[in-house]
Amino acid sequence: MSVIMPSTTKSVYIKHFVDAGVPEEEDFEIVESQVDTSSLEDGQVVVQVLYMSVDPYLRGGMKSQGAPKDAGRRLIEGFVSGKVAASKNPKWTVGDFFGANLPFSTLQVISPDSKRMWKLTGLVSEETLSYGVGVLGMPGSTSYAGISGILRPNPDSDHKETIFISAASGAVGSIAGQIAKNVYSLNTIGSAGGVEKVDLLKKSFGYDHAIDYKSLPEGGEREAMVAELKKYAPEGIDMYFENVGGYHFSAAFDSLRAHGRIALCGTISNYNDVNPKFPEVNISSMIYTQQRIEGFLCFPYLAGQKGNFLKDMSAWIKEGKVSSIEETFYEGVEAWPKAFRSLFVGTHKNKGKVVVRI
Template identity: 50%
Template sequence: MASSEIAQTVTLIELVPEGIPEPKHFAIVDSPIPVCGQEGDLVLQVMAMSADPYLRGGIKTGEVPRPMTGFVAGKVIESQNEAWPVGSLMGAALPFSSVQLVTSEVLSKTMSWNLTDHISEDEITLGIGVLGMPGSTAYGGLTGVLRPNEGETLFVSAAAGAVGSLVGQMAKAKYNCTVVGSCGGAAKNELVKAKFGFDHAIDYKELSSDDKAAELASKIKEAVPDGIDMYFENVGGYHFEAAMATLRPKGRIAVCGSISTYNYESGTAPLNNINISQMIYTFQRIEGFVCMPWLTGRQGNFLADVSQWYREGKLNVEETTFDGIHSWVDAFAALFTGANTGKVVVKL
């Protein structure tokens, strides 16, 4: 929990154009506890902070020092906002600050979602995981972009990660899909099959040829000889090219991330090869998206659907947990070294 005397904020103090972020790039800055001033405002005690790959792109350029901003979940401890009474559990995109004033103006401009009816305080990390950005990304990409038909085949990269593990389980539970996952290491491969219910798992760390795209495509075809109908893209690079090589007619690719390229300096990451003729003549589709329409409730029925699936035992959740705001940098770095399984969370 936050100190009763100070608020603490994760602050970027040095830009990181390339490579894995390190503690020297960040500082924890103390400030007075804010008070709730005007009508429509509230004070949020943050109980969980997220570490997500997409944040890597935001620390390459811009002014420093500046607060890091991302997905948090916590409890409203002061309020002059009727929609958010004291005790409400909130998920939101806000600065990584342990206690913060959230004005009505900020609320009107940022993503927020009400977790009060879906989880308890003890389950608060779910608000930045299965009921937060990762869950809504999996839900939106599957139901809104890929739109599976019953029994189709789905390939998922980063299958042991926060998003990949959920999208595979949702595809199994809702559409009875055959699901193939790619992840790094024997332990993760076993996890995605035993805990997350994937039909097949491929260890990309065992790929040894110079042409990893062709080798991975061969592994996919070994698992599903007729190829794949859908690919949920989290990684980029040779994973994308292998998926294209095994994509069936009328196949779909949902693109929400490309973690293999995030640590390159801006403009230097290798580009993916896309077979345009294949797309045209086999009626294939590639679509990028972000979670916002589903997370904010403007599209679909994310919170109600996914909280129900979770309570029914259809979704298993794995978390890599770090304790305390000072551990956020280590949590962030773990995303790029493969040290995490499932959702990376920082508990305060």
């Protein structure tokens, strides 16, 4: 075991609850403190976090839900990847690469839990360690779970099935589209905002068809989206991978064929609303059309409790089935607040996974 003397760690905190709108950079703070890494207990390891994930779902934990605003100061926790710096755990060796769901602190002492920390040694290198918060982390496992576990393309279908994926140029959508097309041979339709991102869908991520939702007429987005989907899937869509909510969901549901499936991954369009409005669903029609809507989480797939995510995704990367892995980097832990705001503020041109590199 290598021994590290007491060291400095930097951590990302939200100062207080923010119920409405996008949190400002001033709502966060980076706190520097000392962590004693010199005397580990049996089973403990010291981890050095080298990459921090930046994800829309974290917005939910920044709302008060009735608690006093000032009670909201807390250390943010999310997906990270890095290296083991010291170990008194027989399952972990100094230098091992890992992915994990941990507090956003650059150096910390933990007792590894297989449900919260998984080994990436042999799957990534120093140069690709960021994949631990991307294609081999939460976004990749979410894409894998949504398509392979929830939507489950039907190889015995009497027609080539069509999938519609919203937020298709983002961390999840960019990977999901490649799995859908290159692993399951589906007809793929993706939506994204702006000409540049629409071009990215077709040229980089291999989507068969792309819809620019920013070009839809204000006030008539739902009907216009239905018309766009009908253009590329005249008989309707078989699957919808939901990342946005709002009129995207309504249009997809209106376009869903009999036996159609919807995987509920996220609803980024209402994350910053105090009282979000949710689409109505005609559950009576679903009975006779035998349609299915299902929510899901990626954790069971990351932990290896369901499917074979790490094995399958690593193979697909090697085989070139998942070949376009876009990442947008922000440098230094101090940049995490700015990176988080970029997910919601349209002036930023993020592509694929947004990552903070320490």
